[in-house]
Amino acid sequence: MNNLANQKDREEAVRGLGEDQDMWTNKVRRRIYGKLPPEKLLPDRQPSYVSSWIYVFGILTLSALVVVIGSGIVLSLKGPSWWHESPEGHFINSVHLWSVELFFFFMVIHLWGKFFMASWRGKRALTWMTGMLTFLGSVGTAFTGYLSQQNFDSQWISTQAKDGLNAAGVGSFFNVLDFGQMLMWHIVLLPVVVVAIVVLHVIMVRVRGVVHPYPPKGAKDYPADDMGWTGKYSRYDIIKEGTIAMTVVVLLTLVFSVVFSSPDEKPLTLESWARSSPTDFVATATSELAGTSVAASYGYPYNTVPGSGQKLGPIALPDIFGVTIPVDPANDFVLKPLSTDLNDPSLANALRAYQASSSSQKTTWLANYSKALDSATVSNGVVKVSSGKYGSLPAMMNSLLTMATSGGLDTSLVSGNGFYGTDYTKPLLFLADSQYMAGIAQKDHFLATQWGMMNETGNFPGQAWLWLYTFFYQIKPFSSSGNADVMVWATMIVLSGVLFAVPFIPGLRSVPKMTRLYRLIWKDYYREAEAESKAKV
Amino acid sequence: MESLIAVFIPIFAALINLSTPGEYVNFGVISISAANFVVVILMTVVFFLAIFLPFPGKKERTK
Secondary structure, eight states, rough: HHHHHHHHHHHHHHHHHHGGTTSHHHHHHHHHHHHHHHHSSSSSEEEETTSSSHHHHHHHHHHHHHHHHHHHHHHHHOOOHHHHOOOOHHHHHHHHHHHHHHHHHHHHHHHHHHTTTTTTTTOOHHHHHHHHHHHHHHHHHHHHHHHTOSSSSHHHHHHHHHHHHTTTTGGGTTTBBBBHHHHHHHIIIIHHHHHHHHHHHHHHHHHHHHOOOOOTOOSSSSTTTTSSSSSSSEEHHHHHHHHHHHHHHHHHHHHHHHHOOOOOOOOOOOHHHHHOOOOHHHHHHHHHTTTOOOTTTOOOSSSTTTSOOOOBBOOOOOHHHSSSSOOOHHHIIIIIHHHHHTTTHHHHHHHHHHHHHHHHHHHHHHHHHHHGGGGOEEEEEEEOOSSOOTTHHHHHHHHHHHHTTTHHHHHHBTTOOOOOOOOOOOHHHHHSSSHHHHHHHHHTTTTTGTTTTOOOOOOOOOOOGGGHHHHTSSSSSTTTOOTHHHHHHHHHHHHHHHHHHHHGGGTTHHHHHHHHHHHHHHHHHHHHHHHHHHHHO | OHHHHHHHHHHOOOOOOOOOOOOOOETTTTEEHHHHHHHHHHHHHHHHHHHHHHHHOOOOOOO
């Protein structure tokens, strides 16, 4: 009696005074209360068919997301360098990594389960679609996380991913080589989007409820998919289930972090490259100066090179935006750094002589020097070639080599021209042109032909969820096309759209009904309902 | 505080070192790291266990 009175009081309070019915606040309050009253938001009863392990993967995914965010907050509080420098930081990074792995692990199983239940039935398409958006948003968030690691893995991933993004035109404003930009996307923009979609997804689940099973054999008066459940209900303690799920996820994450830790292969630097492989460094720098390197002939968004961009049919998407991240390899990687070395008069003379020479003269020197470097030797930190007509190139290139081995070139190429710098576009493009970086990547099984995008250094699991994206690069027509990146991206966008729109695609939306895996998911319900139905007959 | 952290430092190091040269599984065009392969297999096994295994606890049911 008391409860009923309380209920009535509450409903009256929600309704408010008659004179306030036209107020926006009043309308929103009534709408929220009508759609999502407290007993729906925190239910203590569920339809009795909610009796399968597959239902726990939604709450496990949410719990993993909480651990991901919690560990991410600790990493953010201490700054991006902390985890590389301290064992405690490295441990928190391990917690972050393993909670991400668990998050995707549970989310994929949740997705499979919901697909085979055809969970979009009964006006629940928006629930499915917000789930798919969560998945796609999480892939993007994890990807920017991998780019923000500041180790060799992130260096290689960024130099490879840029090609796909640039070919799709996205790279013009989403620069994966800019560590600062990627870190902000990873710790602010994308998490905000993912959490907002997850909240919307959970609200949709609570508002619409979980989808009914397909009707059992001999069912009469079975409720339509979009109607309330008229069958039996079971006790359901959502807070208890959430607490157990959180405990399981925290324990699993801690165990994995203690047992396996997390990878952190040191990043390459121009200094380490120049010290380890001076001839390759000089040969690459020469190709930058000659305009024959990949960076120099790349095209948009870095520079203008007619006919360089990939095309999707007749459309070259990068052409829409043009040069948005200007990079002139000859100047930026070689001439400008050399011109800042004011302490060496012989270098200043060599540079002046080179710049004063004619274009054809430069071309001849560069071609001769590039060829001579094939049989170059290194002595006392100097790359030596057989005598020939190279102009002042040997002096210039050995000065650049000295600058690189001293570490000066690393700071010189980080954009910003000031004390602070977070944009590594130029040093990464320079490194990406080297044989040195590719050689290390090959050893780590990172090359595109090695399914590199989904691999991690050592024996750690990587971004296994990128398997389809990586797979397309291995097969024709993608593997043999000069437009492979834009073709793969277009295919992935179409397939993501298909996944998103499953509830509306005839044939595809009927796959769950045809496979009949739902009979296993709801086996308890079907056994009971069909036995009752038989008994009645 | 630092001495307290030092006590726990041993647990921050991996008990099993995965930073060793990677192992890969190859069949045809497919090349997958052993670690990713284990994850995919585990995911599939857990999915099928989740739909095959009976859910515990016969809960009180009401109309």
